[in-house]
Amino acid sequence: MIKKIAVTLKPYNRVPFVYQKLKICRNCRHFTVLGERDCMSCGKTGGLQPVEKRAAGIVRRDQWLTGLILLLLIVIGLLFSASALQTVLLIAAGAAAAALLWTLSKRFTPALRRIQLQKMFQQYSYELASGLAIDHQAAIRVFQEGDKPRTYEMLREIGSLVHNDQLKLEQIMLLQTFQLRKDMDLMLEPLLMDSFSPDLVAYIGEMAKIRRDLIKENTFRYMLQHEMYILNMPNGETVLAAVAGAAVRKSRYMTMYPYLLIRYARLLPKDRFLRLYKFAKSARSGPLYDEVMRIYEEKFKWDPDFQNA
Amino acid sequence: MVTYVAIGLLAILASIKAFHYYYQIKRAPSQKQLSKLVLSTLRRGQSDRE
Known part of the structure; x- marks a missing residue:
């Protein structure tokens, strides 16, 4: 290391x-x-x-x-x-x-x-x-x-x-x-490559923790394009879940990348899942709604934060 | 006589310059095009190097 x-x-x-x-x-x-x-x-x-x-x-x-x-x-x-x-x-x-x-x-x-x-x-x-x-x-x-x-x-x-x-x-x-x-002047989009790079994926994982605002359409597209390779990496699933957490930042991303969210919603931390839950509830139907409700029933049904949502 | 020649030359110079400016302005690239020119030059330079 x-x-x-x-x-x-x-x-x-x-x-x-x-x-x-x-x-x-x-x-x-x-x-x-x-x-x-x-x-x-x-x-x-x-x-x-x-x-x-x-x-x-x-x-x-x-x-x-x-x-x-x-x-x-x-x-x-x-x-x-x-x-x-x-x-x-x-x-x-x-x-x-x-x-x-x-x-x-x-x-x-x-x-x-x-x-x-x-x-x-x-x-x-x-x-x-x-x-x-x-x-x-x-x-x-x-x-x-x-x-x-x-x-x-x-x-x-x-x-x-x-x-x-x-x-x-x-x-x-x-x-x-x-x-x-967080306070560093970092960038992500200019560093995106066409080919798969485990170092780039690891960097994206770091950005998903400290600078979610840098994760935008091109990054989501990159992660989805190389998802199979990323899953073969030691912490690949964690990185994908973190990126899914970044998608929850905007309704637009949740609308554009529902299948990313469906696959990794289960791994989202509570605060991220709560935002996703509110979004999915407004949709009322669809594969994302079904998956989110399933997770809600399993893990957060009795959570007071979700009762007030 | 020389004075009239000078006046004539002044008029010709001003006309040529005015036409020159108008002609140049039509060909002037935008700042975006300049950026693209630089990037394409560098891309070409890279592939030549490879």
């Missing part, structure tokens, strides 16, 4: 769109998600810049260049102006052009930045993929130095962009060495 260590994990920085986690090196153009100042690929100190800031800089530079050309034309025109009329026409044309371009650039700057980002990601696709691979190697180095919490934090960041089972498994294996607590 692995001795679990008490750790403090940094909160996970959630962003609306995953590409916002990326930084790019001003020197070698390699990408990273690890948020360090110095580039791990070329070693340039302070070379890293968020990709959005980089794109904004390119757009701003282009706008400044346009403004400069505009100014140059106006100056040349003024220098060679032969009459007051020409001067007035030149200034009016210059002002109109400047106003038009300023209005358009203000309005379209967000879209122009997105176009720059698209160009960056397409042009430097090799640097993007290899940058994340370098990040992964850096995480492995940190693990070999013995800093497991930091390794997990690094893998968590990389995992927001790289979705493969190997990375998920590495995170789960690390999490299983930590004493998991």
